[in-house]
Amino acid sequence: MVKATFMFGAGDVRVLDVPDPVLQESTDAIIRVVRGCICGSDLHPYHSMPASGTGRLMGHEAIGVVDSVGADVRTLTPGDFVIVPFAVHDGTCVFCREGFHTSCVHGSWLVGGQSEALRLPWADGTAVKVPGVDETADEALLASLLTLSDVxxxxxxxxxxxxxxxxxxxxxxxxxxxxxxxxxxxxxxxxxxxxxxxxxxxxxxxxxxxxxxxxxxxxxxxxxxxxxxxxxxxxxxxxxxxxxxxxxxxxxxxxxxxxxxxxxxxxxxxxxxxxxxxxxxxxxxxxxxGPAPVRAYLEDAIGRVLSGAINPGRVFDRVVGIEDVPAGYAAMDARESLKVMVKP
The missing domain is CATH 3.40.50.720 (NAD(P)-binding Rossmann-like Domain)
Known part of the structure; x- marks a missing residue:
């Protein structure tokens, strides 16, 4: 079992124990989340989502370690440290080739970033390996790499x-x-x-x-x-x-x-x-x-973060454990925090 964040309605965020994510397609990967976060856009449903009996799996920003891959995944192997963009895309369709990955014909939005692990569809086209970095890296570096998944x-x-x-x-x-x-x-x-x-x-x-x-x-x-x-x-x-x-x-x-x-x-x-x-x-x-095709910019941005040219991770001003994600939502909603990092 892993812990995962669900929203059941406006202001109703819960952390539940759910079965481990599993490979469903040959193009999937399972990512163990090293850091996730709460996005300002998550506050829109936090204010207005109708009550739901099943809840919505939350979190669209993550960095993590590849745990397992499907038979058709070619660019990732277990143990790779990766950035997972907020949009899922195959990387090969006409719009991905033109640099607008958020319009991918097979695309969707990432879910599960505020969890201990997530299933990543179209793993080859979506996740990007970070050379020379692992989960023991300096916290400031991890924070900046996490911002490359979205903000x-x-x-x-x-x-x-x-x-x-x-x-x-x-x-x-x-x-x-x-x-x-x-x-x-x-x-x-x-x-x-x-x-x-x-x-x-x-x-x-x-x-x-x-x-x-x-x-x-x-x-x-x-x-x-x-x-x-x-x-x-x-x-x-x-x-x-x-x-x-x-x-x-x-x-x-x-x-x-x-x-x-x-x-x-x-x-x-x-x-x-x-x-x-x-x-x-x-x-x-x-x-x-429009929605940012962050995959189009990732390699260049990773280089600038690793060189120290930019440090966008300074936007994080609070870190919570997975159990305290609901409190992180409340802090951002009350403007007590700019951006909350989740450390599973």
Whole structure:
């Protein structure tokens, strides 16, 4: 038996003993989870999920050790230390080949990252080995590698899709882990000015260390006015929206400059965002973004973490054991923690 996290409804998170995961397909692998975590997107069902008698297996971010592999797995062997992205993909379909793994024709979303072990479908196409690292590695290194399963590379995806370039002004909306990853990514891509819109001082302080040149705590019309003031009325070349709620999008089109780009990676919690004359059309502004194909960026990001060029694992500010995952959810929901790591 292994311990695994389930959500049974809004605010109802439980850790249960369940049978060990087993290979179901020849392309599967079983991963013993070394570190998992709670994502800001997990708080959406935590707020709104209808009550369920069976519960939903939780966790889509993990690093771990390969325990066993199916007969058709060729790139992984038991004992390999791997990063497991939040999306499962075969790695060979047309969309995977074009770098959009989250649109894989055989794809799905990872589940079981907040558990002691998980079954990984399409293991060859999904997991990536980390050379020279095992589970005894320094905690700071493990933390940074864990961010590559989702949050840091989701921030990178936002900046990549917006084509952030040297000399630009970039505004990041949201001071969660993804937003801070976007700040770090914009700095790496050479942005001259990075404005972080957030009001939680501990988070925005880390944002400044990651590269933010300005912090705007105001929201809504006041926040828009403040960014326009900072940019001499011109607005921001790029806006990276890492929240997913309608007010964040409204701020985004309020501050993007004519000819600019809005890149959205916050999981949308509203339908049909306005894109008319007053939002995008009148400014000749573009909108891009979506679920991050982190697999497309992993090898390069692993190299930068191992070299010490980046340390995105600093977003973790609390570690819980598997039994205390419900308390980790409560801490993130109460904004007592930025991001909670799970140590099975």
């Amino acid at each position: 840091y590379l989701t921030g990178w995806h936002a900046a990549h899709m917006a084509r952030v370039a040297p000399g630009q002004t970039v505004t990041v909306i949201g001071d969660g882990a993804v937003g801070l990853g976007a700040v770090l990514s914009a700095r790496e891509m050479g942005a001259e000015r990075i404005i972080l819109m957030g009001r939680h001082e501990a988070r925005t302080d880390l944002g400044r260390e990651f590269g933010a040149t300005d912090v705007v705590a105001e929201r809504g019309e006041e926040g828009i006015a403040r960014v326009l003031e900072l940019t001499k009325g011109e607005g921001s070349h790029v806006v990276l929206e890492a929240v997913g709620h309608a007010p964040a999008y409204e701020q985004a089109y309020g501050i993007v400059r004519p000819g600019g780009v809005i890149s959205r990676v916050g999981v949308p919690q509203f339908d049909s965002p306005p894109a008319g004359f007053g939002q995008l059309f009148g400014k000749n502004a573009a909108m891009t973004g």
